[in-house]
Amino acid sequence: MMRNVFLGAIALLVMMGSGVSLAQSGSGTPAVPERYRPGEKVFKASCSGCHPDGGNSIQHNRPILHSAQLSDFDTFNRFIRAPKEPDGSRGLMPPFPQSRISDQQSKELYDYIVHVLEKHPGAGKSEQ
Ligand code: HEC
Numbered sequence: 073m074m075r076n077v078f079l080g081a082i083a084l085l086v087m088m089g090s091g092v093s094l095a096q097s098g099s100g101t102p103a104v105p106e107r108y109r110p111g112e113k114v115f116k117a118s119c120s121g122c123h124p125d126g127g128n129s130i131q132h133n134r135p136i137l138h139s140a141q142l143s144d145f146d147t148f149n150r151f152i153r154a155p156k157e158p159d160g161s162r163g164l165m166p167p168f169p170q171s172r173i174s175d176q177q178s179k180e181l182y183d184y185i186v187h188v189l190e191k192h193p194g195a196g197k198s199e200q
Pocket residue numbers: 115118119120121122123128130131133134135136139140141142151152155156157162163164165166168173181
């Protein structure tokens with residue numbers, strides 16, 4: 073009897089070690105709260121390619137995290153519709169029109185960035 077419990081515990085540890093965890097997504101990182109999942113999906117689909125963990129793999133000095141464009145939702149929404157450099161010129165970031173990210177999705181994205189990504193940069197990160 074004791075022996076079976078012991079083996080069960082080992083099997084569980086092995087599963088977790090191989091990335092198959094029961095309650096969490098990813099191993100060891102806190103799961104993203106349910107209400108921010110829609111925004112996380114949008115982020116992963118449209119932003120994380122260039123902004124892994126909220127950083128910036130193209131222009132390292134222009135991360136999303138703590139950007140002035142996050143000061144409020146309207147500022148953020150305007151920015152992703154027509155991203156501009158501080159001097160007003162077009163940068164390298166592609167614009168995201170309503171047809172790709174609706175206002176609703178943009179709000180979910182904003183909430184995810186501000187409430188999850190900025191607070192816990194590793195949250196819900198999938199192994200790559
Ligand atoms: C193809 C790469 C790419 C994608 C995809 C992309 N970005 Fe960007 N982003 C950039 C680059 C490059 C910059 C720096 C400014 C520029 O060149 O346009 C930037 C800048 C930003 C900034 C401003 C940072 C600052 O300096 O204040 C924010 C906020 C931002 N991106 C959010 C997003 C969000 C949200 C998404 C997804 C909807 C996204 N980006 C998708 C490349 C990308």
